[in-house]
Amino acid sequence: MATKRLARCGAPAGGGVEFPAVLLNTSTGEIESEFHTYVQPQEHPILSEFCTELTGITQNQVDGGVPLNVCLSQFLKWIQKIQKEKKIIFSTDLLSNSTSEAKACTFVTWTDWDLGVCLQYECKRKQLRKPDIFNSWIDLKATYRVRRLID
Template identity: 25%
Template structure:
């Protein structure tokens, strides 16, 4: 059992990421902000739920619900990225633990006053990031799961399927619905979050309402 997870490296980046073809539609959404989250974790072929996945990448992209763009005043894309190759032992030895990563993330949330008065929701591709990976990681790190990870959130895969009356699709296939290709590398957490934001924008332009549709049991 892993009692204290050491993340190989942590990068806190500010990316000036803007979605293409800005739209001026005005549509009220249940939340003021959405946090696109797509963690990456260790895995083994054939490993089930009991496999002790370790989070190795924790990327978050903040988008505003009025335009579904990244805020231009302070383009916020906080990434806690774990590099799996080319990291010297000295870096591993001084790398932060998962609880330390969460502390930095909570500073990020506080600095932008997120989750105050239910003004923010996570947006994920499926239930796994929060239900499985975050929950197991907190247990392995022997910390309580933060309250904001216990709140209902938006599963864009479910929203997409219900809105377009189709079977649930993965990120590349959701993009294909709009005639788009995946930008970047699949299963790179940061690239996944950017593509989630692109899908969210197209859903928003088509009239989707981003209500919370997932919750922990």
């Protein structure tokens, strides 16, 4: 299971400034691989005091980051590497790469904000193609709510 979170700071244009993910083995609870980069804000390059206080992310960190298109490219290279090494497959790959030895993997987020709103909006605004791998995820907050209603 991979998890991803985009830290954002409420700038008028929105946008994520941090792009972390981990590959978590749900059988062992071990983190098997990590990805992390800061994303340089393009429209509002200076972080607000609110953003720094909210996230703990500093101006120096985002200044040393990369534009979103570079971040996505780096992330996809990381995903491809761990897919090969760990023999994992995402639901968006099932039709083209189905093998009996592949282990299922999915993104897990807390709400639909990261993948369903923020990344989609940022890619559209920046005229980037959102990679298909981000079209399927588990919203852990919604799952938790449903589970609480059942119990």
